[in-house]
Amino acid sequence: xxxRGAPGRREFETRIRVRGYELDGFGHVNHAxxxxxxxxxxxxxxxxxxxPLEELTARGWGVHLVHAEADFKREAFLGQEIMVxxxxxxxxxxxxxxxxVAMDPDRPETVFAKGRVEAVWIGxxxxxxxxxxxxxxxxxxx
Numbered sequence: 001x002x003x004r005g006a007p008g009r010r011e012f013e014t015r016i017r018v019r020g021y022e023l024d025g026f027g028h029v030n031h032a033x034x035x036x037x038x039x040x041x042x043x044x045x046x047x048x049x050x051x052p053l054e055e056l057t058a059r060g061w062g063v064h065l066v067h068a069e070a071d072f073k074r075e076a077f078l079g080q081e082i083m084v085x086x087x088x089x090x091x092x093x094x095x096x097x098x099x100x101v102a103m104d105p106d107r108p109e110t111v112f113a114k115g116r117v118e119a120v121w122i123g124x125x126x127x128x129x130x131x132x133x134x135x136x137x138x139x140x141x142x
Contacts, residue, residue, distance in 0.1 A: 010140025011087045012045035015105060018080045028075035029082075034113040035068060038100040041084040042117075049138025060124030061132070066095070067118040076112045081105055088141045094128040095120045096141070 016037055024030040042063075043053055056063075076082055083105035090097040098117050104110035123129030136142035 010045075010049070011085050012041065012048050014041040014044040014084045014086065016040065016082050016084065018076055018078055018082065020078055023078060028077055029112070031070070031072050031113075034070055034072070034102055034115060037082065037084050037102055038068075038070075038086075038115045038117065041086040041100055042098060045086045045139060046135075049135075049140070051135060051138045061129070062122035062126075063119050064122055065117050065119050068115065069117075070113050070115040072113050073111045076102075082112060083108075088139045089116075091131060091136065091141045093130050096131065096139075 014037075018029055022029050022033040022036075046053065046056070081104075082102050085101045085103070087099050088096050089099050096119055098119060100113075100115040100117075102112040102114070104112070121129050121131050121135070133142065
């Protein structure tokens with residue numbers, strides 16, 4: 001996991017190797033698996049920013065996705081390494097938009113999939129809450 005990008009807009013990187021059970025009948029990564037890759041990358045970004053999942057749950061916070069979409073650009077195959085970049089591109093009071101790009105780490109112009117999610121922060125009372133300042137700082141949009 002590495003961080004890069006302009007101050008105030010951190011971009012995080014997560015590397016994943018394609019496993020056999022992630023393939024579809026045509027021998028390439030099943031389209032739905034990219035949403036799993038994107039989820040892992042979001043948790044890695046929080047961890048890299050100093051907020052592990054355990055701390056979020058201990059505080060009673062949750063992150064609920066209210067929208068997810070992806071565009072699939074190119075096939076990825078068994079054993080191939082994929083780098084997923086993660087970046088918050090918009091934030092409001094209680095929600096944020098996160099973009100992901102799954103690419104070949106050796107040839108970043110080779111993009112396998114792009115995704116975007118809308119996430120709402122949920123407090124201990126199970127209602128939307130303001131995104132905490134430490135989350136904004138950790139993800140680089142404070």
